[in-house]
Amino acid sequence: MTTAHDTATTELLAPLHAADPADLDRLHAAFVAAASAEGDLDVAYRTVDSPVGLLLLAATEAGLVRVAFQREDHDAVLERLATAISPRILRAPARLDTVARELDEYFAGIRQRFDLPLDHQLSKGFRRSVLAHLPEIGYGQTESYAQVALAAGSPRAVRAVGTACATNPLPLIVPCHRVVRSDGSFGGYLGGTEAKQLLLHLEGAA
Structure with a gap:
């Protein structure tokens, strides 16, 4: 299923399906870095494994804006974010490294409170x-x-x-x-x- 969040990346990589996966990862990272530098990355996302299943994390420049359980259908969540916030969505794990680390610490029982910037624009x-x-x-x-x-x-x-x-x-x-x-x-x-x-x-x- 093709969704708005990665259309540009898919088109860029289409001729390179036979390329080495590491090369594709580097190309994607370069694409994300360029989009971020040019102000074209409004929502970054990644997924992380957890004891409650695969979690989708999404963040704007203001902070973490969405955490979604797998049962919510991650593709559908990304489509809703594209409508509610911006269609300029890319898989950009680095923006969410701190969130992923704090979640790991929470599930390991060594963190009791999260210290993260949050974007509350989805709640009114x-x-x-x-x-x-x-x-x-x-x-x-x-x-x-x-x-x-x-x-x-x-x-x-x-x-x-x-x-x-x-x-x-x-x-x-x-x-x-x-x-x-x-x-x-x-x-x-x-x-x-x-x-x-x-x-x-x-x-x-x-």
């Missing part, structure tokens, strides 16, 4: 207020949807909190997995119930 209104509160829920702690609604300034907006968590563009980094039902059950999660359970067990919250 009350949803953004909810997501702004979530990092205040400490590592190894949980809050109910009702508690989050109260903290976000709308005590009756429990369902809206659930929607904000379900559409969180930065899961893991903005820890919506720490929001559970009032009875202590896990509730829904963008990455799936098993992923949420794994994260809470990793943090000692379940």
